[in-house]
Structures are given as structure tokens and as C-alpha cells.
Amino acid sequence: MNYEVSIGLEVHVELLTKSKLFCGCSTRFGASPNSQTCPVCLGLPGVLPVINKKAVEYTLSTALALNCKASNFSRFARKNYYYPDLPKNYQISQYEEPLARQGYLEFELEGKLRKVEIERVHLEEDAGKLIHGEATENIEEKDMSFVDYNRTGIPLMEIVTFPVISSPEEAYQYLVNLKKIPKYLKVSDCNMEEGSLRCDANISLAPKGEKRGTKAELKNMNSFKEIREGLTSEIKRQSHLLDKGKRIIQETRLWDNKKKKTYPMRSKEWAHDYRYFPEPDLLPLEIEEKWIEELKAKLPELPQTRCQRFIREYSLPPYDAGVLTDSKELADYFEECLKSFPQPKQVSNWIMGEFLRLLKEENITVEEVKVSPTQLGKLLKYLKKGTISGKLAKVIFEEMFKTGRKAKEIIKLQGLKQITNEKSLRKVIDEVLEQTPQAVSDFKKGKGKALGYLVGEVMKKTKGKANPGLVNKLLKEKLSIL
Amino acid sequence: MKLHELSAHRLHKLIKNREVSVEEIVISLFQRIEKVEEKVKAFLFLYKKEALEEARKWDKRISQGEDIGPLSGIPIAIKDNICLDKKETTCASRILKEFYPPYAATAIERLKKAGVIFIGKTNMDEFAMGSSTENSAFQITRNPWNLETIPGGSSGGSAVAVASGEVPLALGSDTGGSIRQPAALCGVVGLKPTYGRVSRYGLVAFASSLDQIGPVTKTVRDSANLLQVISGKDEFDSTSLDYSVPDYSESLISELKGIRIGLPKEYFIPGIEEEVKKKILTATKVLQDLGARVEEVSLPHTEYAVATYYLVATAEASSNLARYDGVGYGYRTKEKTNLIDMYKKSRQQGFGDEVKRRIMLGTYVLSKGYYENYYGKAQRVRTLIKEDLDKVFQDFDAVITPTSPTVAFKVGEKIDDPLKMYLSDIFTISANLAGIPGISILCGFNKDNLPIGLQILGKAFDEETVLRIAYAYEQNTEWHKRRAEI
Numbered sequence: 001m002n003y004e005v006s007i008g009l010e011v012h013v014e015l016l017t018k019s020k021l022f023c024g025c026s027t028r029f030g031a032s033p034n035s036q037t038c039p040v041c042l043g044l045p046g047v048l049p050v051i052n053k054k055a056v057e058y059t060l061s062t063a064l065a066l067n068c069k070a071s072n073f074s075r076f077a078r079k080n081y082y083y084p085d086l087p088k089n090y091q092i093s094q095y096e097e098p099l100a101r102q103g104y105l106e107f108e109l110e111g112k113l114r115k116v117e118i119e120r121v122h123l124e125e126d127a128g129k130l131i132h133g134e135a136t137e138n139i140e141e142k143d144m145s146f147v148d149y150n151r152t153g154i155p156l157m158e159i160v161t162f163p164v165i166s167s168p169e170e171a172y173q174y175l176v177n178l179k180k181i182p183k184y185l186k187v188s189d190c191n192m193e194e195g196s197l198r199c200d201a202n203i204s205l206a207p208k209g210e211k212r213g214t215k216a217e218l219k220n221m222n223s224f225k226e227i228r229e230g231l232t233s234e235i236k237r238q239s240h241l242l243d244k245g246k247r248i249i250q251e252t253r254l255w256d257n258k259k260k261k262t263y264p265m266r267s268k269e270w271a272h273d274y275r276y277f278p279e280p281d282l283l284p285l286e287i288e289e290k291w292i293e294e295l296k297a298k299l300p301e302l303p304q305t306r307c308q309r310f311i312r313e314y315s316l317p318p319y320d321a322g323v324l325t326d327s328k329e330l331a332d333y334f335e336e337c338l339k340s341f342p343q344p345k346q347v348s349n350w351i352m353g354e355f356l357r358l359l360k361e362e363n364i365t366v367e368e369v370k371v372s373p374t375q376l377g378k379l380l381k382y383l384k385k386g387t388i389s390g391k392l393a394k395v396i397f398e399e400m401f402k403t404g405r406k407a408k409e410i411i412k413l414q415g416l417k418q419i420t421n422e423k424s425l426r427k428v429i430d431e432v433l434e435q436t437p438q439a440v441s442d443f444k445k446g447k448g449k450a451l452g453y454l455v456g457e458v459m460k461k462t463k464g465k466a467n468p469g470l471v472n473k474l475l476k477e478k479l480s481i482l
Numbered sequence: 483m484k485l486h487e488l489s490a491h492r493l494h495k496l497i498k499n500r501e502v503s504v505e506e507i508v509i510s511l512f513q514r515i516e517k518v519e520e521k522v523k524a525f526l527f528l529y530k531k532e533a534l535e536e537a538r539k540w541d542k543r544i545s546q547g548e549d550i551g552p553l554s555g556i557p558i559a560i561k562d563n564i565c566l567d568k569k570e571t572t573c574a575s576r577i578l579k580e581f582y583p584p585y586a587a588t589a590i591e592r593l594k595k596a597g598v599i600f601i602g603k604t605n606m607d608e609f610a611m612g613s614s615t616e617n618s619a620f621q622i623t624r625n626p627w628n629l630e631t632i633p634g635g636s637s638g639g640s641a642v643a644v645a646s647g648e649v650p651l652a653l654g655s656d657t658g659g660s661i662r663q664p665a666a667l668c669g670v671v672g673l674k675p676t677y678g679r680v681s682r683y684g685l686v687a688f689a690s691s692l693d694q695i696g697p698v699t700k701t702v703r704d705s706a707n708l709l710q711v712i713s714g715k716d717e718f719d720s721t722s723l724d725y726s727v728p729d730y731s732e733s734l735i736s737e738l739k740g741i742r743i744g745l746p747k748e749y750f751i752p753g754i755e756e757e758v759k760k761k762i763l764t765a766t767k768v769l770q771d772l773g774a775r776v777e778e779v780s781l782p783h784t785e786y787a788v789a790t791y792y793l794v795a796t797a798e799a800s801s802n803l804a805r806y807d808g809v810g811y812g813y814r815t816k817e818k819t820n821l822i823d824m825y826k827k828s829r830q831q832g833f834g835d836e837v838k839r840r841i842m843l844g845t846y847v848l849s850k851g852y853y854e855n856y857y858g859k860a861q862r863v864r865t866l867i868k869e870d871l872d873k874v875f876q877d878f879d880a881v882i883t884p885t886s887p888t889v890a891f892k893v894g895e896k897i898d899d900p901l902k903m904y905l906s907d908i909f910t911i912s913a914n915l916a917g918i919p920g921i922s923i924l925c926g927f928n929k930d931n932l933p934i935g936l937q938i939l940g941k942a943f944d945e946e947t948v949l950r951i952a953y954a955y956e957q958n959t960e961w962h963k964r965r966a967e968i
Contacts, residue, residue: 039583039584039585042810043805043810044583044584044585044811045565045571045573045578045581045583045686045687045805046563046564046565046571046583046585046587046682046683046684046685046686046687047585047683047684047718048682048683048718048719048720048721049720050717050718050719050720051720078801080800080801080804080848082804082807082825084807084809084821087805087809087810088804088805089804089805089807090801090804147809147810273849273850275800275801275845275848275849275850275853276848277797277798277801277848277853277857280689280690280691280721280798281687281690281720281721282720282721283720283721
């Protein structure tokens with residue numbers, strides 16, 4: 001049978017604040033275990049949390065970018081559960097009074113505009129990390145577990161959708177587009193490998209037109225791809241059960257990426273009643289409308305809007321516009337480049353081609369690129385004027401990319417300027433023709449291929465610097481009079 | 483009078499006039515401690531060597547002509563749920579035995595700046611849960627007025643240390659009466675400041691929305707001076723409020739002209755001892771003679787205070803005490819087990835009965851399906867209790883009540899009857915629920931020579947009026963001059 005699928009996503013985004021949510025400890029990733037801790041994030045007796053205003057600002061900005069209504073009154077709540085990575089055995093989170101509610105994210109799905117409604121955006125503290133002894137070399141530590149509290153207390157923003165997503169592909173696209181927002185706002189790097197973006201899903205099936213079925217929660221998916229796979233596998237599992245007339249149990253299931261299927265979490269042990277109640281150690285947040293307005297005014301142009309504008313203003317294909325607006329930095333680079341070389345499609349081709357290829361190869365970010373957009377523009381100007389060939393331009397750009405030197409400098413230093421001087425080219429052509437009588441006679445016999453061969457030889461001799469069009473023209477002239 | 487019998491203010495004058503050295507004071511107090519501590523058992527830890535060193539440092543500074551403040555070189559005892567850096571802080575619980583905090587409470591930092599000398603940490607009911615100090619995991623503290631009786635609690639150790647002349651000053655903490663009730667039962671002055679007046683940073687939490695650190699002293703003046711030092715906004719405690727701290731010594735006026743005092747009829751219930759009632763009414767007359775207008779008022783929701791308190795306080799406690807799990811610090815079971823068993827056994831073996839009782843109650847109160855009926859409802863009743871007081875405070879400057887319905891009871895008398903024990907706090911709890919300040923002062927003795935306490939409650943952040951009434955009463959009566967003979 002065909003079922004209607006309802007998917008809801010819960011995305012946790014680690015915020016890029018310098019210090020933790022409730023203490024002054026650093027949030028730097030990768031420090032040695034427990035080096036970034038203090039009595040507050042270790043939950044020692046008698047200490048108290050103090051809210052990090054920047055984290056509130058980042059969360060509000062993201063929520064506003066997601067078209068949410070920011071709350072004027074918001075409160076933290078304690079979520080109580082026991083786990084060794086949670087030093088207080090409660091997490092300071094938000095429950096009934098989140099920072100923002102009721103927003104949406106729009107994006108394109110198979111050529112159509114989709115709108116996914118967001119239920120809430122709230123702020124909470126992260127837990128620590130358990131390291132189990134099996135992973136260590138030291139035999140004495142094999143049956144021990146260790147806790148690294150460096151991550152404890154790092155601000156996490158949680159973005160929760162209503163269960164309105166109707167396919168794994170839509171979930172995937174939602175995530176791809178959602179991820180751009182915190183990155184545009186520079187409030188998170190949304191790096192799944194470093195755990196700065198995590199996503200859980202809930203999914204239920206129901207026959208068309210009927211009310212939503214029992215949902216299962218999915219955890220332990222470590223990439224957007226795994227989320228799509230996990231949801232697909234879960235749809236299969238649930239529809240199989242429903243087809244046989246069986247019931248779906250409400251449970252939490254874990255994705256096993258090796259076996260490519262979900263399996264139930266040992267539920268009894270962790271059946272939680274979180275016993276939420278308002279956090280008495282923090283005063284409720286009263287957020288002034290003025291601040292909200294200020295944050296709204298400060299929002300940059302967001303990816304979806306910018307993409308539409310690129311299509312409209314620069315007549316770019318939607319695909320190009322999508323790639324270029326993927327990150328704010330790339331889109332800024334593109335527009336900056338246009339200032340010195342106002343040919344959008346050509347710039348787009350270069351950025352999407354050589355630029356992104358080298359970025360990936362060198363494994364760096366747009367911000368780390370040594371070539372300024374103006375320099376790329378200048379290079380494209382040389383190319384257009386015919387000072388250099390397309391092939392050479394690529395060689396030069398790679399050099400620019402690696403060394404940060406200017407196009408002009410490289411061209412001059414390495415003598416890479418195209419040979420457009422007819423006199424010197426004629427000289428080379430004469431040499432080539434003398435050395436390859438076979439090709440000349442082939443050409444005479446009407447073999448067109450021979451011309452290409454001869455052009456190639458001239459290019460070889462000039463180390464690629466000759467203008468190929470000119471070589472072609474001069475060769476034909478010479479051959480015709482032979 | 484001997485040095486150990488003097489108030490901090492008197493000692494300050496002697497030090498200032500160079501009639502006595504700080505070292506002499508500290509030596510004299512430790513002599514007193516050696517004499518009586520075995521009987522009263524007020525202290526869990528004593529810092530004799532360091533105290534003497536500090537004293538000599540002060541004497542040197544004084545001899546060099548350094549200006550001294552009212553608390554410079556004055557010895558103080560600290561309740562063992564307030565963190566003193568690098569000093570064992572146990573909350574009188576096995577679960578925190580050998581826990582040495584690397585930080586000091588903000589109140590302690592402020593005391594250090596004021597130049598006090600720390601004498602030791604005092605006994606208490608485990609995690610401040612109790613009204614007799616019998617819930618300590620380590621020892622039973624005795625009331626110096628009668629060693630057969632309890633000193634009240636939970637700050638029993640601090641009250642006894644002051645009442646027995648072991649120290650002139652102590653800090654306690656008050657969640658439902660834990661400063662005022664033992665102060666009443668031991669015949670000393672105990673002040674619970676407005677919620678938010680004194681930073682809670684470094685006070686091991688029992689019930690976060692109710693806890694407050696406060697002074698236990700021999701006189702009202704000492705109480706004012708100690709409050710002066712520990713009060714004020716602290717950036718490490720978001721619930722400490724940014725109200726300017728007045729000069730409390732200016733409130734110490736010994737008449738009460740124009741002061742309006744309410745006497746709530748709901749506080750004179752059956753179950754209150756006749757002698758307590760009589761003494762409160764006598765005290766009322768004294769206040770009237772000093773110029774105060776005293777009228778009967780009504781606080782209609784008083785009867786729900788104890789029930790409300792035991793829902794709110796236990797709910798918060800169940801969460802606050804969740805961190806004692808044997809993972810990072812504190813007691814961990816010696817038995818080799820899996821994670822869940824480690825949690826269970828560490829807590830089973832580490833906590834005492836009363837603490838377990840309250841954790842269970844609090845966990846239940848917050849559970850799915852019960853939250854609204856218990857915690858939710860309690861919060862609403864809490865608002866009603868606060869509104870009762872707000873209403874009275876529209877027409878009155880203060881409210882007076884007995885601090886405790888009874889005088890000190892026998893050791894062991896109520897330990898097996900928690901409900902009876904909980905009623906010890908029936909008159910003190912409302913102040914915590916409403917967040918207002920309250921003081922308990924000595925207003926007489928019963929026929930067995932056991933102290934009776936008068937409680938004065940004031941408006942939020944109006945410790946001044948509370949201190950003024952207490953001071954006027956004290957200055958015009960002789961009770962506070964009596965000392966327990968041990």
C-alpha cells in the first residue's frame with residue numbers, strides 16, 4: 001500500500017561563541033581532554049550558571065532568518081536524566097518557553113518551491129563526550145570509560161520542524177538549505193564531522209487521508225546522506241509492518257550505517273521522564289522588541305533570496321546560482337569578482353570549475369583563498385583580450401591559487417604571454433614545415449587531419465604560448481602557397 | 483565578661499583601642515572550644531593553626547597602624563554547605579566526604595576582604611534538610627541551654643557555636659527557616675536576607691529558589707554588620723539582584739515611632755506552646771511601648787505553606803542533588819558494578835534517610851502526570867502566599883510571629899516522625915516562599931530555661947526595618963545578655 005509519510009527533524013547546531021553557554025570556558029575544538037573546564041561546567045556543588053548573551057543573540061538571529069517569531073519572554077528549564085557525560089545529571093535546556101517559535105524555511109525541491117514549517121528554536125547546553133577503554137592501547141584501561149567535559153556547556157541551538165516533511169529527499173534538501181543559514185550568519189560552522197551539526201528525525205506513516213500514525217524516532221545518523229538512507233529504510237520497515245496489519249511501536253531506533261538499517265535502542269534502560277521544570281538558577285529572559293528589531297535589521301541577504309537575485313540579475317542558470325550562493329563567502333567572492341570583470345556567466349564558470357576544484361584539492365575555505373576576487377577578474381580580462389590562452393589561464397590560475405601571486409607577475413616572470421607576433425610565428429611555422437614533409441604532403445593529398453597535427457607541432461615548439469587561432473590562419477596561408 | 487562572651491562589635495572596639503590583640507581573642511576562643519566542643523559538637527572542622535597565623539598577621543598590620551573595619555580580625559564559623567576554597571565541604575553528608583572545592587563562595591570572598599578569621603565549619607542537617615541537626619551523617623549537635631535537647635536546624639552547628647561562645651559570628655543558610663529556627667532555639671540572632679540580597683554562588687544548593695545565606699550572631703548590630711559585608715549583586719549569581727545596599731548600621735535606632743507592625747492571627751494556632759505564645763504577646767507590648775502600632779492582620783493561606791514548601795523544595799532538591807552520582811567527585815561505592823548499579827549504590831550508601839526521602843518526594847512531584855497537580859499547583863499557592871504578604875505590607879512595615887511553635891525538643895524526640903519535624907518550620911517557611919527577609923531574636927525563656935524566638939518579617943529588600951525593630955527590642959530588653967552555662 002501507499003502511505004503518507006510525515007517526517008519531523010530536530011537539528012542541533014553548535015554555536016560559534018568564544019565561550020560556553022553558562023561559564024567563561026573556551027569552546028575551541030580539539031583541545032586535550034578536560035583542559036577547557038571549570039567548576040561551573042563540571043557541575044561542582046554550589047556553582048551557578050550565568051547566561052552568555054552572544055549565544056542568545058546567535059539563536060535569535062538564526063530564528064529570525066528562519067522567519068520565526070522571537071519570544072519577548074523566554075525561560076530555561078532543567079531536563080533531568082542520568083548519564084555520565086552530563087555532570088549535573090540535568091541539562092539546562094528550554095521547554096515551554098523557547099526563544100522563538102513558528103517559522104519556516106523555503107527551498108526548491110524538484111523545481112517546486114517547498115515550505116517546511118518550523119515549530120521552535122531554542123537554546124541549550126551540550127553534554128560531554130564519553131571515551132570507552134576498548135578504543136585505547138593501554139590494556140589496563142580496556143574495561144574503563146572516560147569522560148571529556150570540554151564539550152560540556154557549549155551552546156547548542158535546537159531547530160525543530162513540525163512533522164510536515166513528506167519524503168527522505170525533502171528531508172535531505174531541507175537540511176542542505178537549513179545548514180546554509182547559520183553559516184551565512186556566521187553563528188555556526190555546521191560541521192557534521194566535528195559534531196557541530198547533529199540531526200535526529202521522527203517519522204510516521206499513515207494511509208492517505210488518515211490521521212498521522214505512531215512515530216518512531218531515529219538517531220545516530222552522521223551525515224545528511226545517512227539521514228536520507230535511514231528515513232528510506234524506516235519507511236520500508238514501517239510500511240512492511242502496516243501492510244501486514246501490524247502496529248508500529250513508539251520507540252527510538254538507531255541507524256546502523258554499516259548494515260544500512262535501523263534497530264531499536266534498548267528502551268527500558270533509557271525510558272526517560274525528563275521531569276522538566278523551570279531552571280531556578282537563571283532569571284527568565286525578557287527580550288526587548290528593540291533588540292529583536294536590531295537583529296532583524298542586521299540580517300544579511302539570505303541564501304534563498306540571493307540565489308533568486310543571481311538568476312534574475314545576472315541571468316545565471318538556477319544551478320549556477322545555487323552553487324554560488326551555497327555559502328555567503330562564495331557568493332561574496334563571485335559578486336566582488338564581477339566588479340572587475342562584469343561577465344557573470346564566465347565568472348561563474350571559473351568559480352564553479354577551477355576555483356572550487358582547487359578549493360577541494362587544497363582542502364581550504366573560501367576565506368583562506370589567496371587569490372583576491374579582483375585578481376581573478378584581471379586574469380579573466382587577459383584571457384578575454386587574448387593575452388593568454390584558455391589553457392594557459394588555467395595553469396596561471398593554479399599558480400596564483402597556490403602562491404597568491406598576481407596574474408600579471410606570473411605571466412611576465414615565466415614568459416607566458418601569448419605569441420601574437422605574426423613574424424615570429426611565421427618563423428616557427430617555416431621550421432615545422434621543413435621538419436615534417438610527410439604531414440605537408442598528407443595535407444596536399446587532402447587529409448584534413450594533418451593540419452591539426454601541424455598546429456599541434458607549432459604549439460609544442462612555442463611551449464603552448466602561441467595563439468592557436470592565429471597559428472591556424474598562418475599555417476593555412478603558408479600551405480596554400482606551397 | 484570574658485572575651486568569648488563578647489559580641490563582634492565589642493571585640494572590634496577592643497581590637498581598635500589595642501586593649502586586646504586578635505591573637506588573644508583567637509586563643510581565648512579555642513580555649514572555649516576545647517572546653518565545650520566535646521559537649522555541644524558544633525564543629526565538623528576546626529582551623530586552629532591557620533586561625534592563629536591569620537590573627538598574628540592582623541596584629542602585625544594593626545601595630546603598623548593599618549585602619550581596621552568592623553570585621554577585621556573577627557573570628558567566624560561557616561556552615562559546612564558554604565564553600566571555603568580548598569577546605570573540605572561535606573554538607574554533613576557521606577556523599578561529599580573529602581570533597582575539597584577549588585573555589586570559595588562569593589560571601590566567603592567578601593568576608594575575606596573584610597578581614598575575618600575562619601575558625602571552622604559547622605555541623606548541619608545533611609544538605610540542610612532538617613530542623614534539628616540530627617540528620618548530620620557525622621555527629622549530633624547539642625543545644626547549650628540543655629544538652630539533652632536539639633539545637634534546631636539545619637544551621638544548628640552555627641547557632642550552637644555562637645550560643646556557646648565558641649565564636650561571635652557564624653554564617654548559616656536558610657531554605658525554610660534553617661537560620662531563624664535554630665537561632666530561636668539557641669537564643670541567638672539569626673537573619674535570613676531577602677532572596678537575591680546575598681549571592682548563592684558557592685552555597686551548595688538544596689532548593690535554589692529558596693536558599694539564602696545569612697548571619698547568625700549574638701546581637702542585632704553584629705547581624706547588621708555581617709549582612710553589610712556579604713550583601714550585594716554578584717555576577718556569578720544571576721538571581722542576586724542589583725539593589726543598592728544601604729548602610730545597615732543606620733537602621734539601628736532604639737525606638738519605633740511610626741512603625742506599623744502586623745500580628746497575623748493564623749500564627750497562633752493549636753500546637754503552639756502556651757509559653758511561646760505568651761512571650762510573643764509580651765514582646766508585642768514592648769514594641770508598642772517603643773512607639774510601634776501593632777494590629778492583628780490576616781495571612782489566609784498560611785496553612786498551606788508547609789505543604790507548598792515540601793513540594794517546591796523537594797522538587798528542586800531532587801534535581802540539585804542528582805549530580806552526586808559517584809562519577810566525577812564525592813563518594814563512589816566500592817562495589818564493582820555496572821553504571822546503573824554504580825549510580826544506585828553510590829547514592830544508596832552516600833545519602834542519609836531524610837535526604838533520600840526528599841529526593842523521592844521531589845522526583846515524584848515532577849513526574850509526568852503529577853507535575854501539574856503537585857509542582858504546578860504548589861507554584862500557584864506560592865504566589866498566593868506571597869500575595870497575602872504583599873497585601874499586608876501595603877499597610878504595615880513588618881509582621882511579627884513566633885519563630886518556632888515550640889522550644890528546643892529532646893534529641894530523638896521527632897526523628898522518626900518527619901511530619902512532626904516538618905511542622906517546626908511552620909512559621910518560617912512563608913518568608914522563603916515569598917522571598918522576604920526575616921530575623922529571629924531572643925524574647926525570653928520558658929520555665930525550663932529554654933530560649934524563645936521572636937520572628938520579624940519585612941518587605942523584600944527592606945532588611946533595614948527588620949533590623950530596626952529587632953534592635954529596638956534588643957536594646958530595651960535584657961534577654962540577649964544571658965549566656966548559656968555549659
